[in-house]
Amino acid sequence: MKKVTGAEAIIKCLKEEGVSTIFGYPGGAITDLYDALMDADLKNIIVRHEQGAVHAADGYARVTGDVGVALLTSGPGATNGVTGIATAYCDSIPIVVLTGQVPRALIGNDAFQEVDIVGITRPCTKHNYLVGSAEELVPTLREAFHIARSGRPGPVLVDLPKDIITAKFDYPAKKAMTMPSYQPNTDPHPRQVEKACKAIMRAKCPVLYVGGGVILANAQDDLIELTRKLGIPVTMTLMGLGAFPGTDPLSMGMLGMHGSFCANMAVAECDLLIAVGARFDDRVTGKLSDFATKAKVIHIDVDPTSISKNVRVDIPIVADCRNALKAINIWFDTQPGINIEEEKACHQPWFETIQKWTEQHPMTWHDDESGIIKPQYVIEKLNELTGGDAIITTEVGQNQMWTAQFFKFNKARHLVTSGGLGTMGFGLPAAIGAQCAFPEKTVIDIAGDGSIQMNIQELATARQYNLPIKVAILNNNYLGMVRQWQELFYNRRYFATPMEVLPDFIDLAKAYGAVGLRATKKSEVEPVIKEALSTRNVVLMDFRIAREENVYPMVPAGKATTEMLLV
Amino acid sequence: MKHTISVQLRNKPGVLSRVTGLFSGRGFNIESLCVAETMDSELSVLTIVSRGDAAIIEQITKQLHKLIDVIKVTDMAELPYVEREMVLLRMKAVETTRAEVLRIADIFRAKVIDVSSKTFTIEVTGSSSKVNACIELLRPLGIKEIVRTGTVAMARAPKK
Ligand SMILES: Cc1ncc(C[n+]2csc(CCOP(=O)(O)OP(=O)(O)O)c2C)c(N)n1
Numbered sequence: 001m002k003k004v005t006g007a008e009a010i011i012k013c014l015k016e017e018g019v020s021t022i023f024g025y026p027g028g029a030i031t032d033l034y035d036a037l038m039d040a041d042l043k044n045i046i047v048r049h050e051q052g053a054v055h056a057a058d059g060y061a062r063v064t065g066d067v068g069v070a071l072l073t074s075g076p077g078a079t080n081g082v083t084g085i086a087t088a089y090c091d092s093i094p095i096v097v098l099t100g101q102v103p104r105a106l107i108g109n110d111a112f113q114e115v116d117i118v119g120i121t122r123p124c125t126k127h128n129y130l131v132g133s134a135e136e137l138v139p140t141l142r143e144a145f146h147i148a149r150s151g152r153p154g155p156v157l158v159d160l161p162k163d164i165i166t167a168k169f170d171y172p173a174k175k176a177m178t179m180p181s182y183q184p185n186t187d188p189h190p191r192q193v194e195k196a197c198k199a200i201m202r203a204k205c206p207v208l209y210v211g212g213g214v215i216l217a218n219a220q221d222d223l224i225e226l227t228r229k230l231g232i233p234v235t236m237t238l239m240g241l242g243a244f245p246g247t248d249p250l251s252m253g254m255l256g257m258h259g260s261f262c263a264n265m266a267v268a269e270c271d272l273l274i275a276v277g278a279r280f281d282d283r284v285t286g287k288l289s290d291f292a293t294k295a296k297v298i299h300i301d302v303d304p305t306s307i308s309k310n311v312r313v314d315i316p317i318v319a320d321c322r323n324a325l326k327a328i329n330i331w332f333d334t335q336p337g338i339n340i341e342e343e344k345a346c347h348q349p350w351f352e353t354i355q356k357w358t359e360q361h362p363m364t365w366h367d368d369e370s371g372i373i374k375p376q377y378v379i380e381k382l383n384e385l386t387g388g389d390a391i392i393t394t395e396v397g398q399n400q401m402w403t404a405q406f407f408k409f410n411k412a413r414h415l416v417t418s419g420g421l422g423t424m425g426f427g428l429p430a431a432i433g434a435q436c437a438f439p440e441k442t443v444i445d446i447a448g449d450g451s452i453q454m455n456i457q458e459l460a461t462a463r464q465y466n467l468p469i470k471v472a473i474l475n476n477n478y479l480g481m482v483r484q485w486q487e488l489f490y491n492r493r494y495f496a497t498p499m500e501v502l503p504d505f506i507d508l509a510k511a512y513g514a515v516g517l518r519a520t521k522k523s524e525v526e527p528v529i530k531e532a533l534s535t536r537n538v539v540l541m542d543f544r545i546a547r548e549e550n551v552y553p554m555v556p557a558g559k560a561t562t563e564m565l566l567v
Numbered sequence: 568m569k570h571t572i573s574v575q576l577r578n579k580p581g582v583l584s585r586v587t588g589l590f591s592g593r594g595f596n597i598e599s600l601c602v603a604e605t606m607d608s609e610l611s612v613l614t615i616v617s618r619g620d621a622a623i624i625e626q627i628t629k630q631l632h633k634l635i636d637v638i639k640v641t642d643m644a645e646l647p648y649v650e651r652e653m654v655l656l657r658m659k660a661v662e663t664t665r666a667e668v669l670r671i672a673d674i675f676r677a678k679v680i681d682v683s684s685k686t687f688t689i690e691v692t693g694s695s696s697k698v699n700a701c702i703e704l705l706r707p708l709g710i711k712e713i714v715r716t717g718t719v720a721m722a723r724a725p726k727k
């Protein structure tokens with residue numbers, strides 16, 4: 001058999017794993033690999049900063065459900081990727097990050113561009129490897145992909161010493177994966193399923209609390225089936241938005257710190273909380289001792305460590321969300337003596353109570369006659385003019401929360417946002433990954449004037465590969481979310497948050513060969529969006545919004561979620 | 568509550584730092600930690616003594632299990648087990664105390680493994696409580712130095 005080089009083996013293995021696109025940036029330790037990639041039929045997206053490469057791979061993974069791949073050089077290339085890796089880790093996104101490393105003989109010698117990236121990323125990867133020999137290279141890569149995509153997904157890093165990339169060896173044949181130390185439990189225990197179903201039958205006021213795990217497991221159809229079958233109202237975390245149609249009458253929208261009044265009230269008053277693929281994050285629960293105090297709790301999650309970590313769970317189901325929801329649906333369909341219509345009807349009074357809460361305090365904002373642009377108006381217009389069908393990425397801050405509140409996500413994998421880590425600078429490179437996956441879809445990064453500057457250099461990447469991404473900057477000339485906290489809790493002492501110098505975003509767009517559009521009045525919003533959507537180029541939209549607009553409702557940190565500050 | 572947790576893991580570079588990193592990163596406590604290869608050179612067993620309420624110990628065992636290289640996690644509180652720790656003590660051994668040191672060592676079935684004109688080095692093996700009791704009795708006689716291995720533990724063999 002003909003021997004392959006390490007580089008050729010990596011390429012062959014990536015293809016076997018279904019990879020078609022690599023987001024990366026070159027450097028000494030991986031030059032041999034890029035040399036081989038020049039002749040390989042894989043798409044290479046060369047970014048402008050390694051953080052961008054990892055976010056792009058992450059964005060690609062979020063919209064497709066496939067494993068995203070990033071390739072970085074050793075030393076500074078690898079450390080630049082760390083924020084991207086941590087971002088993917090916090091949101092359980094399957095990516096494989098390949099990093100170059102100095103030759104094995106130099107490891108530990110403080111060689112040029114040597115860092116212990118395996119040590120650095122140990123706490124922010126699902127697993128990581130330093131490949132120790134040429135024979136281990138391919139089996140390690142296969143394991144990496146398997147770990148990244150199975151169980152609770154997450155980032156896996158593989159560090160590749162340069163001399164292994166150039167070594168010559170026989171390409172190992174594919175074998176069945178055996179990892180006795182890694183056996184994620186994906187099938188629900190039938191007894192737990194039965195317990196859960198009986199608890200659902202007994203409940204008068206149930207709530208489904210749905211997180212990103214449902215989307216990761218592609219369980220949206222099973223969730224919709226269960227919800228419609230039994231008339232159970234649904235609230236979603238930031239990561240769960242799109243798992244259930246936002247325009248469905250049973251959707252209460254997002255819960256938690258900036259959640260809807262009705263969602264937070266419903267969780268506080270419900271007698272059964274069915275958590276699916278969610279992890280009771282502090283931004284969701286507020287003060288723990290006051291969270292869902294009247295409810296029995298069912299928790300479905302593939303990761304046992306999530307269960308009973310923050311909130312005591314009565315009926316745990318450790319399983320893939322899709323398998324668990326399917327099992328519950330089957331139970332209700334096949335259990336003798338159950339009248340589904342009756343079950344559903346018994347939730348009607350609860351549904352009416354929730355509707356009253358919605359009427360009392362709908363998710364809304366104050367419009368006025370001044371002509372000043374309200375950010376919520378921009379989001380509603382984006383929603384309307386894209387028919388709700390665009391892929392939306394976000395930056396972090398108020399822009400992200402307004403998007404979550406006012407864009408009606410009806411489909412899974414259409415919101416791409418950094419939830420767990422809250423990484424400013426995520427949205428633009430993530431949009432690059434999303435647009436690579438779906439070249440024909442509208443991809444919009446809803447941004448803040450602060451965040452967009454954190455990875456603005458990726459405009460060049462978007463231009464280079466003809467990715468017609470739209471960026472909608474909600475420009476309040478502030479680090480708005482921090483300013484909002486200063487206004488509410490720090491006596492309006494606006495220090496460190498005014499963006500005293502901003503680039504002219506129109507000129508900036510031009511400098512990158514993109515199109516810049518600006519709206520300073522409400523009446524200009526719609527024409528600007530329409531023009532952007534009909535432009536087959538990168539477009540930067542600069543919406544000059546009301547500077548001190550706040551995100552409401554808001555639960556102050558540490559308060560119970562029923563103690564909301566309202567509009 | 569004190570818990571002895573036994574962890575079987577793949578004997579690979581960096582595994583120990585995954586375990587200790589987990590404890591420091593999540594603020595779990597380590598009272599002692601002991602690790603070595605097993606009969607199968609591909610596997611190690613690590614015995615960790617930690618402290619925490621039931622919820623914390625549950626998180627510790629789950630988080631350990633989540634590590635890819637960890638094969639099996641056993642909270643010894645759930646089954647009968649035996650545990651041992653070894654301690655080396657360097658005792659002051661002057662005219663007035665020599666006999667008493669030897670007497671106490673004898674009671675605890677400790678061994679004198681090194682002698683100099685002014686010191687005895689003593690090896691004590693037993694459960695932590697036995698070892699601690701021995702140390703407390705010897706302390707007034709003048710301990711110059713102590714080195715402890717930390718606890719190792721093993722589940723008891725089934726009766727049949
Ligand atoms: C990398 C990073 N640094 C700092 C923060 C803290 N932070 C959260 S929101 C925010 C302000 C964001 O400002 P902008 O992008 O203008 O968005 P706005 O809130 O004004 O919509 C800051 C600084 C963060 N989340 N990420």
Ligand SMILES: [Mg+2]
Pocket residue numbers: 448449450474475476477478479480
């Ligand atoms: Mg801003």
